[in-house]
Amino acid sequence: MKHISKFLFFTFIISFCISFIYSPYAEAVQSILDKDSQTSLQNESEVLHASSSELTAEKSxxxxxxxxxxxxxxxxxxxxxxxxxxxxxxxxxxxxxxxxxxxxxxxxxxxxxxxxxxxxxxxxxxxxxxxxxxxxxxxxxxxxxxxxxxxxxxxxxxxxxxxxxxxxxx
Known part of the structure; x- marks a missing residue:
């Protein structure tokens, strides 16, 4: 029982550390991607919207x-x-x-x-x-x-x- 409680304790600590480290990184990456996609859409004069049915074999x-x-x-x-x-x-x-x-x-x-x-x-x-x-x-x-x-x-x-x-x- 003592080994199991140690294992669970260290597992909790490790998962807490990983989530603590990863969370700000993930938020920062998402923020950068959101800003980049908004900027690219604002800079584009034309945005291509096409479904698979609209794309034909004739289009290269x-x-x-x-x-x-x-x-x-x-x-x-x-x-x-x-x-x-x-x-x-x-x-x-x-x-x-x-x-x-x-x-x-x-x-x-x-x-x-x-x-x-x-x-x-x-x-x-x-x-x-x-x-x-x-x-x-x-x-x-x-x-x-x-x-x-x-x-x-x-x-x-x-x-x-x-x-x-x-x-x-x-």
């Missing part, structure tokens, strides 16, 4: 306004989305790359770092262009042949043997 990803990738901070599942990299380049994140990023805990910042500042390779088997951040996150992003959209992403600790350094441009 260029019809949608590109969102700066670093401002999206949280990647969500769903449709393809054009984004602007920190270098100014606009590419499309396919639904698949967004799903894989979520599955593999890859953030928008890590994607942006790999795409904007990562080493550039070509896969010798498929010919696909690859952007790989060798410095921090080790995130690899595979792009379409025309380099206008990201196809998939994963964490890769070392360059694959079938990759060749290739100085491709967007």
């Amino acid at each position: 990803s260029e019809d949608l306004k590109a969102v700066p990738l670093l401002r999206t901070l949280v990647i969500t599942k769903g449709k393809a989305q054009p984004v602007q990299l920190s270098t100014g380049q606009i590419i499309t994140l396919t639904a698949h790359v967004k799903d894989r990023a979520l599955d593999r805990s890859i953030t928008a910042v890590q994607l942006d770092t790999a795409l904007s500042h990562g080493d550039r390779y070509k896969d010798n088997q498929s010919g696909a262009p690859i952007a790989w951040d060798k410095n921090s996150s080790k995130v690899a992003v595979v792009l379409s042949g025309d380099r206008k959209s990201a196809v998939t992403t994963y964490v890769q600790t070392n360059p694959k043997g079938k990759w060749t350094l290739f100085k491709w441009k967007y």
Whole structure:
């Protein structure tokens, strides 16, 4: 009984400390996100409202306004989305790359770092262009042949043997 009461006491203390530390942080983050979303809506002259039935196969990803990738901070599942990299380049994140990023805990910042500042390779088997951040996150992003959209992403600790350094441009 003595051990159980000690366990419950320390569990209570730890949970209290975590909630004490996390609560102001969560409120601050929410406040920043609320201010950012209000500011972006005020600055936008046009807001796109579309349901899935309104989007047709005839509309391409260029019809949608590109969102700066670093401002999206949280990647969500769903449709393809054009984004602007920190270098100014606009590419499309396919639904698949967004799903894989979520599955593999890859953030928008890590994607942006790999795409904007990562080493550039070509896969010798498929010919696909690859952007790989060798410095921090080790995130690899595979792009379409025309380099206008990201196809998939994963964490890769070392360059694959079938990759060749290739100085491709967007």
